[in-house]
Each structure stands twice: as structure tokens, then as C-alpha cells.
Amino acid sequence: MHDFAMMGAVGVAAFFVFALIATAALALWLWALVDILKHEFTGSNKIIWLLLVLAVPLIGVILYYLIGREQRISESGSGKP
Numbered sequence: 001m002h003d004f005a006m007m008g009a010v011g012v013a014a015f016f017v018f019a020l021i022a023t024a025a026l027a028l029w030l031w032a033l034v035d036i037l038k039h040e041f042t043g044s045n046k047i048i049w050l051l052l053v054l055a056v057p058l059i060g061v062i063l064y065y066l067i068g069r070e071q072r073i074s075e076s077g078s079g080k081p
Contacts, residue, residue, distance in 0.1 A: 025058065032061045040073040 036049050049068050053060035 028061050029053070029057050032064050036064070036068070041071055042073060045071050 032053050036046060049064055053064055
């Protein structure tokens with residue numbers, strides 16, 4: 001019923017902007033999950049971060065980027081957290 005011809009140029013542009021934002025959000029969410037699973041954390045922080053990112057994806061990813069990455073146990077010899 002709905003096609004791009006009925007939406008007009010503004011509707012098509014809005015659709016593609018939304019698709020781009022949704023793709024970026026999904027990529028960041030997947031990045032956070034992979035990063036949490038790849039690294040070791042102190043105590044039960046790994047489980048907490050996994051649950052937070054899975055339960056509230058947008059807020060969880062933002063908090064993980066701002067706070068959680070500092071809680072990782074640094075790898076020996078790499079010099080990076």
C-alpha cells in the first residue's frame with residue numbers, strides 16, 4: 001500500500017536517515033556485547049554489564065562506553081585497558 005512514490009522526497013530522506021541511525025545503534029550494541037564477552041572484569045562486573053546492555057540497550061551501551069571499559073582487567077604486556 002505504501003511505497004516511496006507516495007512518501008515524497010522528504011519521506012524517503014527521513015527513512016534513510018532513520019535506517020542509518022538504527023544501523024549505527026545496532027552496530028554499537030553488538031560492539032559492546034562482543035567487547036564485554038572478550039575481556040575479563042573484576043568480580044561479577046562482566047555479568048552486570050551483560051545484563052545492563054541486554055536489558056536497556058541504548059543506556060547500557062552509553063554507560064559501558066563511559067564507565068565499563070575502565071573496569072576491565074588490563075591484559076599483560078599490551079599496555080591498554
